[in-house]
Amino acid sequence: MAQFSNPVLPGSHPDPSVCRVGPDHYLVTSTFEYFPGLPIHHSRDLVHWRLIGHVLDRPSQLPLQGVRASGGLYAPTIRHHDGVFYVVCTLVDGTGESGNFVVTATDPAGDWSEPRWLPEADGFDPSLFFDDDGRAWWTATRLVRPPGETEVWLREFDPARLELIGDEHVIWRGALRDAVWPEAPHLYKVDGRYVLLTAEGGTDFEHSVVVATADTVTGPYRGSLLNPVLTHRHLGRDHPIAAVGHADLVCTQNGQWYAVLLATRPYGGYYYNLGRETFLVPVVWEAGGPVFSPGTGRVEPRYDVPDLSPHPWPVPPQTDDFDGPRLDPAWMFLRTPEEEFWSLADRPGHLRLRVRPESVTEPVTPSMVVRPQQHPSFHASCVLEFEPAGPTEVAGLVLLQNDAYHVRLLLGADREVTLVRRVAGQDELLARAAVGEGAVRLCVEAVGQDVQALVASGTGDWQLLGEPFDGRVLSTPVAGGFTGVHIGLYASAEGRPSGSWADFDSFTYRGLE
Structure with a gap:
């Protein structure tokens, strides 16, 4: 069977988030202090991706003047609902506007709206979840106390007015005792149960993916006994793929599940000049929870291609x-x-x-x-x-x-x-x-x-x-x-x-x- 090679987006493409609309998959990644911000990539087969534009490509959308190195845009999430694309993100340490915002578009390659800033949404790494009862929910992470104790909170989101409504619920504080930086929360509903996917351990060697489930969207959420469900920190610093974490799930039109996630490729020792890159990993469900990279439990450099018609794009000129x-x-x-x-x-x-x-x-x-x-x-x-x-x-x-x-x-x-x-x-x-x-x-x-x-x-x-x-x-x-x-x-x-x-x-x- 044909195989694909990881990473699917090489070079600095961290914090990937993905959504599917029919046969089309759309993916965004963090860009920090670079403009235009939040590149949109499009794929028909999850393997071949083409850059179709940026979410924030007008100066009025993205005030980055004076932002420090590695400040700026952190961890976007892209979702689609009722014909509208939503991207939520955090602008960190802005010298003008700063904090969490949402932008919308009906065509991901077209013009996105001006940001709707949400000062009531504190923290970082926001995400949206559209439930099958018509309600929408905002999740995000916030620091409780240094050096990295955080909590994930949930609040209802009004997609018409682009604002938070209702009561706030703290739903997660980490899978492991004394866990640092539980972050990057994404919610899904699978077989009637709510699944919370988060990262943990920081964004370097100790990075990991953890999961919790609940019967209701506001919880209580219980961590999987298998946590962390994916990490490479136990493989040592000589392993060719490291710092695995910050995952987002997508189900293809053929019912296959995959995760996009970030990882690094150290070379010349534990040094990675390419930054954090986007990898693709197959996922199956067992006992109500996701199993990443079944059979090996680690991110592999090659996998069998998804059960989708191959759809390569023209190779950009050198x-x-x-x-x-x-x-x-x-x-x-x-x-x-x-x-x-x-x-x-x-x-x-x-x-x-x-x-x-x-x-x-x-x-x-x-x-x-x-x-x-x-x-x-x-x-x-x-x-x-x-x-x-x-x-x-x-x-x-x-x-x-x-x-x-x-x-x-x-x-x-x-x-x-x-x-x-x-x-x-x-x-x-x-x-x-x-x-x-x-x-x-x-x-x-x-x-x-x-x-x-x-x-x-x-x-x-x-x-x-x-x-x-x-x-x-x-x-x-x-x-x-x-x-x-x-x-x-x-x-x-x-x-x-x-x-x-x-x-x-x-x-x-x-x-x-």
Whole structure:
């Protein structure tokens, strides 16, 4: 039988949530400080996914200015009811609006509404459940006391007025004694019983999935004797898949159950540069509860494909030549742009970035577009035309974990290319070299955690810039936070005003496995 490979969404796609409408499945994931927010992926077979847009793609919907690294959008949930799609989410540590909100749309690829902020809904990781009696319920998690004691609460939700009504019910405080971060609650009704699925143990190595059931929606909920029903923390840090948790369930039109969940793929030791990715796992029901990955009880790298007609989408090209009228939806910005600093029209066939004072070393919105690293071993390169007008003006490639941990490969004044690694907020110059006039090609390649930079003038041969260096500083266990590495095209005057621009003729990304 044909098989599929995990993860089904590689690269930084954490906190997945899924819903089905007829033969179509729709999935959203967290995006934290990146704009546009909450990508929507569509699938007909649960294996092949295509990006069809973002839930929050207008600046008015998503005020991310000044949000810290790994602040912003946490843990969305997508649901469909009576012809309407609902996404609920939390904006964490916003400098303007903050907290829980709901948005709606009749077409998931179309325009979503402005957020309806719910100040009465405290906590994070919200979810919606539409019962078969016509009532809807909101669940979320809130901190009871540090360092991670939380509780899951429930309250009725009015889908017409988009507000919470009725009394509040605390329904869960964790499966294990002294459990930390019981979170990500999702409710379902299976064979007449209510099933509460949550995560527990934090979002790293100790992550897990737990389940509880009840006869009524408000409880009491009783934890399964099998809890945790899925975890990899007992497999050790050398296991190729780790940090399993934050699951959401979906039933196909053929009656098969699956879970989407997050996990990591450490490499070069317990280091994961790709962040938390979306995996797919089969589920069966026994004694009223879900059994994840029956037969092995762990997330496997390969499974038999679902009993659905295969529906692959066209494979995106490895090279973006910037020939279209708008940016490919895979590109994102760091926080919400307050002005349009990019153009595909000023010089057709090129992405033009304005050189502005904002720097990637600060929690701002620099002139930069990014997309996630998706393979442990990869090639990323660009073709750049740039004539700096001042001593601080630079443009080129960035491997971004956050403002304090990243790598910059940039062309600057006097036609000099510099390779800088930033660790814990301190820059380290790794190499520099002069290049000739005209177009410059810049490249970063990684084979696991061994990373090297290359540079070429015009159509000349690639030349190694400096020595290969260790990429572990870009991993989440070193740099902290909740995101994976993003690869960016960048231009800046590093704090000074400028009227210059940088033209990128193309960008190429491909895996090297």
